[in-house]
Amino acid sequence: MEAIADRVIGLLGSLAFKELDILCNFQDDLESMNSMVSAIKAVLRDAEAKDMKDNLINDWLVKLKDVLLDAEDLLDAYSADELAREVMTKGKRAKGVRIFFSKSNRIVCAAKIGHEIRAIRKKLDGIFNEKNNLHLSKISSTASIESHDCRETYSFVREEDVVGRDEERKHLVSTLLDLDVKTNVSVVPIVGIGGLGKTTLAQQVYNDEAIKKHFELMKWVCVSDESSEFNNKKVAQNIIGHEIGGDVEKVTEALRDKIEGKLFLLVLDDFWNEDREKWLKLESLLRGGKKGSMIIVTTRSKIVAQIMGTFVPLYLDDLDFKNSWELFHRMAFKDGKEPDNQELVGIGRDIVRKCAGVPLAIRTIGSLLFTKKMGVSEWSYFRDNDLASIDSDDKNKIYSILKLSYDHLPSHLKNCFAFCSLFPKDYVIERTTLVQLWMAEGFIQPLDKHRCMEDVGDEYFKSYCQGACFKM
Structure with missing residues (x-):
């Protein structure tokens, strides 16, 4: 608007x-x-x-x-x-x-x-x-927002970037390396509400050096289908790594050939399907792997964990305050260092308590405050007005916090952000194409007539990636 x-x-x-x-x-x-x-x-x-x-x-x-x-x-x-x-x-x-x-x-x-x-x-x-x-x-308008260099993101998570999940990581690694498993393929469910870091934990384990050395074949598949139309053929094609034309028989044959006799680790991220019959059909295709093969499933549903899990599900808890504060000051303060201004630190601690130990909420608000001037008045206003409207006991508070992050986007980025909702969930958006689409919609408005619109769009993209949260 x-x-x-x-x-x-x-x-x-x-x-x-x-x-x-x-x-x-x-x-x-x-x-x-x-x-x-x-x-x-x-x-x-x-x-x-x-x-x-x-x-x-x-x-x-x-x-x-x-x-x-x-x-x-x-x-x-x-x-x-x-x-x-x-x-x-x-x-x-x-x-x-x-x-x-x-x-x-x-x-x-x-x-x-x-x-x-x-x-x-x-x-x-x-x-x-x-x-x-x-x-x-x-x-205050976007003129009051201080610009910082965009933080680059990676396709994996470094161990030092994860806070408060060390015990869970050790437990998962130990489970995956268990040599006494009796079945060809076992399932380890990670369960928790949106924003607790299920995907981050799975990524951390997936990139563990001991895990990489142990398994012959490793594959990450983001499922993310909340509808009832769960498609085993599509999941199988994702495991294979490319789309195969033809009927289901041809796809399943290619999947069996890929995993036959191999010790594999498969991550099914953000799994929603609660139809046990559909899961059993998919599981039967995966039994051809070598004994000790493992599947990690991240899900918000306890029912999914029950129908899929071979091992006892790992239920993620909220972060304690110590780890919450560590994550927050990494995100909110320059160079991740706690400032000397104790009044600002006190306000920050109040804000962290409001996040109730949900890592995504902490990261989102920390990133948002990182873009603001490091002043007590701005942080106080945010704590006493914007954040005060969010009920800490509301199970959907994470969505309210993400809405806050959208509200504080510069106006020129709001249209760009909303436009991305037209793409299907988990769609890989190519940056150049996205910038061109923004240009076609008239979302990119260079202040300097001598500047190339593509360059301005590229800056929009970097700012968008800095402030946006894509994964829950």
């Missing part, structure tokens, strides 16, 4: 509309409209943060968006007409072109658009007046 408001303000201030003002004397309407949009923009962050809890604010935002989009369409249309006039009349001598783009004809066209602007301005008047009754606060 803030990005739309920015575009409207930019169009209102363009040279084309200064010319419209001269032709049709709509100066007061344009200035009034510009002032209203700017004033509304100042409270948009607060409104968008509260819209899920206040129906009046939600209705106000819906009406505002409709009017801003109407304004943007109208101003864009006039801008396009002016550009066409410049292109068509430059160096032209044709009488028809001169007549069509004559000053008198342009005055008639501009007058029509001017009347439409006046109608939109009146709608904005009403929305502007409603704003005063919604008790919205001005929240």
Whole structure:
């Protein structure tokens, strides 16, 4: 929404509309409209943060968006007409072109658009007046956000980057290396709510040197299918490593050939299917591995653990405060070092307690605060306002915390972030393609006309990766 408001303000201030003002004397309407949009923009962050809890604010935002989009369409249309006039009349001598783009004809066209602007301005008047009754606060714009170098991510997790799961890691490694197992393939379930670090723990074990030396074949498959349409053929193709055409028989034959007689480790990450019959069919395809082969399954469902597990499930608990604080200051403070400012440290500890030991929540909020100026007032405001609205006992608090991270994204990144929801879950998005799609949607707005849009889009992507959380 803030990005739309920015575009409207930019169009209102363009040279084309200064010319419209001269032709049709709509100066007061344009200035009034510009002032209203700017004033509304100042409270948009607060409104968008509260819209899920206040129906009046939600209705106000819906009406505002409709009017801003109407304004943007109208101003864009006039801008396009002016550009066409410049292109068509430059160096032209044709009488028809001169007549069509004559000053008198342009005055008639501009007058029509001017009347439409006046109608939109009146709608904005009403929305502007409603704003005063919604008790919205001005929240600092993206200009107050300090830029930091983007932290690079990797396809694996280093041991030193994981906090508080050492005992669980040792237990899993010991289980996977057990030489006394009686079955050809055994299943070790890791169970816990979203955000506890099931995937991170599995990655840590998967990259353990002893594990790599022990198993002949290792494969990581992200399942992530919450629907009832669990597809054994698709999972089998992922294990094989590429898609195979043909019927299920051809795929299953290729899977058996791949694992036959080999000591393998398979990770099925984010498993949802609770249909035991479908699991037994998949399991039967995996029995051809060498005795001692292992499957790690990460899941939020206890039922999945019961129908799949050979070993007792490993239930992940919340991090204790010591480990929670260590993870937080790694994410929130420069170079991961606790600052000397004890007041800031005290606020940080209060924030960590609110995260209730959920690693994803801690990482998300820590990363968010890392992008803000290291000031007590900003952190106090976040603790006492944004975070205070989240119930620590709510089992879905992680989603509220992730919503906070979205609310605090710069306006130009919100559209980019929301656009990615169009892709299927776990879809691998190619950066160049994504930037081009953002450009096509008009999400990338270079402040410097000399800068290449692709370069700006690349910076958007880096900032997006720094602030976004992709995996639960």
